[in-house]
Amino acid sequence: MKRRNFLTLSAGAAAGAALAACGSSGPSESTGTGSGAEAGYWFLSGPPGEPIRQGAVDRFNKANTGGQIKVTTFQNDAYKDKLKTALGAGQAPSIIWGWGGGGLKSYVDNDQVDDLTDWFGQNAAVKDRLFPASFGPATINGKIYAMPCETVQPIVLFYNKEVFDKLKLSPPTTWGEVMDIVPKINAANIAPFSLGGQSRWTNMMWLEFLFDRIGGPEVFQSVFDGQANAWNNPASLKGLTEIQNLIKANGFVKGFSSITADSNADQALLYRGKAAMMLHGSWSYGIISAEGGSFIKDGKLGYVNFPTVEGGTGDPSNTVGNAGQFLSIYSKASDAQKDTAKKFFTSLLDDTEQQGWIETGGVPIVKGADAKLAASPDKDFLNFIYQVSSSAKYFGQSWDQALSPTAAETLLDNIAKLFQLQIAPQQFADSMNQVIGK
């Protein structure tokens, strides 16, 4: 423990990097991985996920006295930093919780996680009961490196029904309508859209949808595939221009660039009626029901899929978000630990866990989970999410998670400047073109 704490403490300074680098490069008796057949498992703390993840581990540990799972929990941002430091120092946990995509690819490129393709081949039942779309972010270069788990979380457009009733408006179905109702909502001294802009990925969701609606998934796919100057695509430039038009029309709440999503202030703006709409992940439902008093119970929360854009070629059923969460196996864990981890994987998303996720307003990534939704008091929302997720022609991954951390940071940096009207669409495209394929 001592040694790991020491690394944590110094991780904030660049000095920590140096120390971690000087640390063991070979296999080590690491504390993060657990010992013997005991597999370490790190995941995110805080509601709604923590008690459900913990519950799944507890049930597994009770049923299996041999190899146990040892849990350590972290806050979101702390987890990301801690995990990378632990991986670089050769001390990661046996089970690595993550978001798949570009982050997972960087683990794969550094031989930090095991290829699970064969294991899924031998255990087809484990694979076949899950949403096929959930394997997208788990698949790198045609091989599966992670076990999808937990819930599907598409991004949807939430709105405050009370505000819309008062102003006698209906939620927008096209981009033209969005631009049309913005001045009307502003006239009532209410912000049209809530946005936690300091977190940057919140801004990014807007671009993900606009790009898709205007030019289809191909627009971002060409960036992902590393085509030269892919950001110069006319659809991409149009999307960037449209978002700046919305910003110039005061479409977002005043001071959005200093609001963080972590504080849930963006959610509060919506349920307190200070903002009319909010584009956010489906997890917002759980947050609003926990913090928003009787807002949901009173039927004031509305939700629709993102509007279409006039003249756009993207399929209006497409969505973006998290197709699931992902568990990988650390390549330096012992064979006994890996066996424990795989056994744990087969126990995941049992009925109790599915029920737990449904109670938080999440749709588990299990086929036929919709049958369980009807009994839930949140069935309207859950059915909406199930329908959005299962009927989407294309389920896009969040860009910052699809790209490598290096490219993602440049992207988020430029998005912040774009939303600040600090750079024009073409400047955005130029600086993004420089990091394509990096």
Added chain:
Amino acid sequence: MTIAPPAPKIAPPAANSGGRGGSVTWMAWPALVAFLTFGIVPLIGVLLLSFTSWNRLSTDIPFTGLDSWRSVLSDPGLPHALWVTFLIMALSWLFQTPISLLLGVFIAAHKRYRSVLAVLFFVPLLLSQAAISITFKALLDPNFGLGAGLGFEFLQQDWLGNSTLAMGVVVFVVSWQFIPFHTLIYQGGIRQIPASMYEAAQIDGAGRVRQFFSITLPQLKYTVITSSTLMVVGSLTFFDLIWVLTAGGPGDATRALAVDMYQRGFKADLMGPASAIAVILVLVGLALALGLRRLGGRDATASQLEGL
């Protein structure tokens, strides 16, 4: 070891110890060991890392020569980050120095109510920077903060979302926390000034303002230099405060070098370039500290009390 014949013990020449008896260099050892372990060793590590392109994940670290340095030095983000750093440095110095100096003069007087105030002034220094930042961020929230809560129009600014205002807020919060510290330094400096100087000035008919500019300020020369060195070098490392308040935003308006280093290293996984920035930070800090020492004149040990 045991083979060597015992060295004949010869008493060291008296000149070496300055007549005080026995060498005292051993007293520097604990500090030196700590400095080497926690100062120099990591510094060398960072210097070495700046010639690699380590991505934090891989357990082997590829040596790539000057690549990281080239990418950092050709990045337009670097001059911007330097500019932001120096702006915060200059503005916070300009804001803190006069206020600390005047407060120092105020609480240096031996009056009871001033001692009570001195204790109160000291409170901000005891708080953690992160806690201060979170509090100010909440107070300045455009929708749920002080302005919106009290309904004062002038407080309802986009404090952290407007580039100019955000810079002002950062400087203000930094100053709010560190003014007590510098006030304390000045208070100590002022109490060192012999009272006879003021008595002589009074006899010559100098008023309070004249006394301040002709006695207090010149006598505080080295105190000003010490305090300024701490402010200037300290401002290079402002990270937690900026990170919590603005995260370098809006856009990149408050992205100082330390924030830039963190984002490159720990967000973009570019440890090479991040280490190069860390080295730049160290060099700039050293240059500034040396430059400020020079300001003190050739002989920093010269007495200011000649003729007394």
